[in-house]
Amino acid sequence: xxxxxxxxxxIGAGPGDVELxxxxxxRALAQADVVLVDDLVNPDVLQFAGADAxxxxxxxxxxxxxxxxxxxxAQMLAHLRAGRSVARLKGGDPFVFGRGGEELQALQAAxxxxxxxxxxxxxxxxxxxxxIAVTHRDHAQGVVFVTGHGAGSGEPDWAALAAxxxxxxxxxxxxxxxxxARALLAAGMPAxxxxxAIESATRPEQRHVLAPLREFAxxxxxxxxxxxxxxxxxxxxxxxxxxxxxxxxxxxxxxPAASATRHELAPEIKTLSVGIGCRAHSEAVDIEAAVxxxxxxxxxxxxxxxxxxxxxxxxxxxxxFCSRHQLPLQLFNREQIAAVPVASPSAAxxxxxxxxxxxxxxxxxxxxxxxxxxxxxxxxxxxxKTAHAGITVAIAAAHNAxxxxxxxxxxxxxDQDPR
Ligand code: SAH
Numbered sequence: 001x002x003x004x005x006x007x008x009x010x011i012g013a014g015p016g017d018v019e020l021x022x023x024x025x026x027r028a029l030a031q032a033d034v035v036l037v038d039d040l041v042n043p044d045v046l047q048f049a050g051a052d053a054x055x056x057x058x059x060x061x062x063x064x065x066x067x068x069x070x071x072x073x074a075q076m077l078a079h080l081r082a083g084r085s086v087a088r089l090k091g092g093d094p095f096v097f098g099r100g101g102e103e104l105q106a107l108q109a110a111x112x113x114x115x116x117x118x119x120x121x122x123x124x125x126x127x128x129x130x131x132i133a134v135t136h137r138d139h140a141q142g143v144v145f146v147t148g149h150g151a152g153s154g155e156p157d158w159a160a161l162a163a164x165x166x167x168x169x170x171x172x173x174x175x176x177x178x179x180x181a182r183a184l185l186a187a188g189m190p191a192x193x194x195x196x197a198i199e200s201a202t203r204p205e206q207r208h209v210l211a212p213l214r215e216f217a218x219x220x221x222x223x224x225x226x227x228x229x230x231x232x233x234x235x236x237x238x239x240x241x242x243x244x245x246x247x248x249x250x251x252x253x254x255x256p257a258a259s260a261t262r263h264e265l266a267p268e269i270k271t272l273s274v275g276i277g278c279r280a281h282s283e284a285v286d287i288e289a290a291v292x293x294x295x296x297x298x299x300x301x302x303x304x305x306x307x308x309x310x311x312x313x314x315x316x317x318x319x320x321f322c323s324r325h326q327l328p329l330q331l332f333n334r335e336q337i338a339a340v341p342v343a344s345p346s347a348a349x350x351x352x353x354x355x356x357x358x359x360x361x362x363x364x365x366x367x368x369x370x371x372x373x374x375x376x377x378x379x380x381x382x383x384x385k386t387a388h389a390g391i392t393v394a395i396a397a398a399h400n401a402x403x404x405x406x407x408x409x410x411x412x413x414x415d416q417d418p419r
Contacts, residue, residue: 007032008113025119036089038059041059052390091228139234147173149172167236177220193235199225270301272302272382273363273379276318280315286388294394298395303327304327309362343384357392379399
């Protein structure tokens with residue numbers, strides 16, 4: 001194998017909010033030929049992958065069983081041996097309940113050198129999203145990260161954990177919350193111990209439940225909280241109670257940021273301009289999938305126009321996609337596109353079209369046009385170049401668009417300087 005050329009990374013994507021990923025992770029992603037993605041990874045982070053990178057989902061999606069661990073390692077090895085650099089992308093930190101340790105061992109056993117890039121683990125990020133400092137010195141001398149799953153290594157010793165009087169941060173604990181709470185109470189943990197469960201932390205749909213231990217499991221069930229969620233048990237959970245007191249919502253609370261995009265943005269406000277770069281004969285279904293993937297948490301209904309280079313004016317798949325959704329197709333010529341700077345120039349676009357990139361400039365040009373402004377500087381990228389099935393997509397809005405304030409305040413959208 002080409003050991004000198006190919007690289008392998010084990011990367012933590014963080015808890016969900018794209019901005020909580022490390023710089024190192026985004027740089028490694030940009031270099032990978034193949035990206036193997038786990039379930040809990042926010043797909044928005046794939047904007048940092050190269051336009052031509054092959055993206056492989058190996059998590060359980062739509063109820064399908066996840067790819068067995070051995071198959072994932074086999075896939076990685078096959079790509080590496082074929083001379084392709086591989087990034088293995090996991091939610092949170094790859095070494096915290098992510099089975100990253102096992103993958104590292106398997107790759108090392110095969111003689112592969114792997115760079116491990118840490119991520120922010122949900123066990124710290126989720127409590128922090130509610131203002132809970134897991135080792136606040138007024139409440140705890142330490143924190144224990146523990147799985148509530150019980151499978152494989154047997155049941156954690158809840159009585160022993162209760163006796164430590166440390167903050168308990170439980171991963172994968174939602175299904176067995178009732179049993180866990182009973183075991184802790186039986187071990188003598190005070191019934192009024194503050195508890196918190198935080199679902200989909202740092203994502204727009206984040207929700208949480210706060211209750212004392214004696215009522216906790218029932219309160220979580222009543223609120224319908226599910227996976228993925230982090231459970232915090234211990235005095236530090238009262239820090240969230242204090243912060244949340246103003247809301248006086250005994251049950252479930254939605255974060256202010258959580259309701260921002262999906263619920264408050266009127267869908268009839270069409271503020272998004274979608275720039276597309278596609279190969280000849282791209283199919284409408286693939287274009288649609290690429291656009292939907294790029295949208296992230298933005299609504300499809302917010303799209304006001306599709307934009308591309310004029311040489312693609314008659315591209316059948318693109319025309320079909322636009323007419324199906326009654327979206328105008330705006331075209332820009334090579335000179336207009338070349339005048340808009342692109343952050344990471346694409347060699348393919350340069351070779352075929354003589355420009356540094358298509359989707360980002362077109363998105364910006366279309367957004368600027370919607371603003372009746374002269375130049376792309378009057379627009380900003382909401383979502384940078386993302387790739388799906390060989391189709392690149394970028395999304396922009398005019399500077400004064402209604403989307404601006406809302407998207408910049410919510411974590412899953414990328415409001416980045418187009419330089
Ligand atoms: N490696 C990951 C954990 C993987 S185990 C990390 O470091 O965060 C999967 C568990 O992580 C889930 O069952 C849930 O308990 C927790 N989790 C991951 N992302 C989460 C999120 N955004 N909000 C709440 N819990 C999350």
